[in-house]
Amino acid sequence: MNATPHLRTWLTLLRTPRFASVSLREQLAIHGGIDAVHAALLQRLAELPPDTRGWLERPDQRRLDADLAWLEHPCHRLLLCTDEDFPxxxxxxxxxxxxxFVAGDASLLLRPQLAIVGARAATLAGRTxxxxxxxxxxxxxxxITSGMAEGIDGAAHLAALDAGLPSVAVxxxxxxxxxxxxxxxxxxxxxxxxxxxxxFPPGTPARVDHFPRRNRLISGxxxxxxxxxxGLQSGSLITARLAAEQGREVFALPGCIHNPLALGCHRLIRDGARLVETAAEIVEALAPAAVAMGRELAGRLDRSALPAPGATAFEADPSRQALFDALGYGPVAFEDLAGSTGKAVSDLTSELLMLELEGKVEALPGNRYQRLPGY
Structure with missing residues (x-):
């Protein structure tokens, strides 16, 4: 990312004391751009709190230079709410x-995500x-998205990565x-x-009040x-509460009534969370939302950046092209697709879901699939 004056202005305002994201969003809506927001703030310095005024008058240029140096790494990015691919x-x-601030593949934030959270002092069974x-x-x-904490978070991240799958840590x-x-x-x-x-910008240490803020992003x-x-005092219950408030699904695994680390899950279930025993139950519950998310993104993002219908998305992947060919032009049962392609059930489920998200395939009653018109 080039160290432009425009980017330095963003970093200056992101680091401004007592200037929360909500305030910055409000100012962007009023003034129309980050440089205009900065100029407006400089014009009314006398109205601002002393620490806010002091930073805007004399920002720490060495700290901003360090931020820009971090962003110069090819896999680092400052993803702005004004960017087309902001989640x-x-x-x-x-x-x-x-x-x-993203280190790694920012495009993963546009894919359907499932948060897995739980106790830091998890049991071996829980981590399994x-x-x-x-x-x-x-x-x-x-x-798979989580918070990189000990216990359940770390186990979920590692399992995904060890299986050759991506994972996101907030x-x-x-x-x-x-x-x-x-x-x-x-x-x-x-x-x-x-x-x-x-x-939080580079260099920010861990603070107790940061983790509830992080949790709203994991669930969001x-x-x-x-x-x-x-447990009944687990921070994971905060994430679950935030998910419910955000209109997201909450799932909980039941456990032994004598295990104190099952009590929080049992409370969630009593309060309306879905009791689940298999991943398939979660996939079934979230598939419609995942498809809807894919369609929304297709409408939001620049279509010129997406593959041409029915062709280039598959030319680079013969395996997906074989699946697309096996679908034919009429409804096909899942078991028939598995037999004709020779794919493992988990791989076939994943590929069909991605085709649904791309708007190329439709799931039908009876565990059947068919191409959508034009593909």
Whole structure:
């Protein structure tokens, strides 16, 4: 990313004390651009709090230079709310972020995501369940999103990555900091094979109040949130509550009544969360929302950046072309597709979901599929 004066202005305002994202969004709506917002603030410095005024008058240029140096890395990006590919699902949440610092593949934020969260002091069984669900849901086409914490979060990230699938971590520090410290190796893998996301600028340390803010992004990015293990005081219950408030699905795994880490999940189920025992139940519940999300994105993004209908999306992938050919032009049962293509059930489910998201295939009653007109 080029170190333009325009970008330096963004970074200056993102670091301005007492100037929250909501305020910055309001000013953008009034003035129409970041440079105009900055100019307007400079004109009324006397009205601003002392620390806000002091920063705007004398911003720390070395800190801004360090931010720009971080952004010079080819896999680092400042994703702005004014960018066409800013994740639209975040626009509808309370206190939407104004910008996101991303290390890794920012396009993953536009794919259907499933959050898996739970206890830091998880049991071995809980970590095993988290990993199994992460792998199955990843193969079904969902990007696994979590907070890179110990326990359930880390197990979900690792299972996805070990299966060759991407994963997204939303962190409560700057994108260049690792918390907890023992997850340095995991953070490197996430940046290389998935994405690390933060609304805090580089160098920001972990603070207690950062994690509820992080949790609203985990749930807001995701179509649904699965809680695997959680005590009654678990921060995962905050994520689940935020997901429900954001209109997202909440899923919970039941557990032994004698396990204190099952009590939070049981409370969620009593309060209306879906009790689930298999990943297939989650896929079934979220598939319509995933398809709707794909159609919304297709309308939002520049169509010139998308593959030409019916051709180039498959030419680079003979496996997907074979599936498209097997679909023919009439409804085809899932088991017939599995037999004719020789694909594993998990791979076939994932590819069909992606074709639905691209608007090329429609799922029909009776576990059947067919091409949509024009493809």
């Amino acid at each position: 639209p699902q975040l626009e509808t949440i309370a206190q939407p972020p104004i910008a996101l 369940y988290a990993g199994a669900f992460a792998e199955d849901l990843g193969h079904a086409g969902f990007v 962190v409560g520090t700057g994108p260049d900091r690792v918390y907890p410290r023992q997850h340095h190796a995991l953070a490197r893998r996430l940046a290389a094979e998935g994405a690390l996301v933060s609304e 990015l995701s179509l649904g949130t699965l809680v695997v293990e959680a």
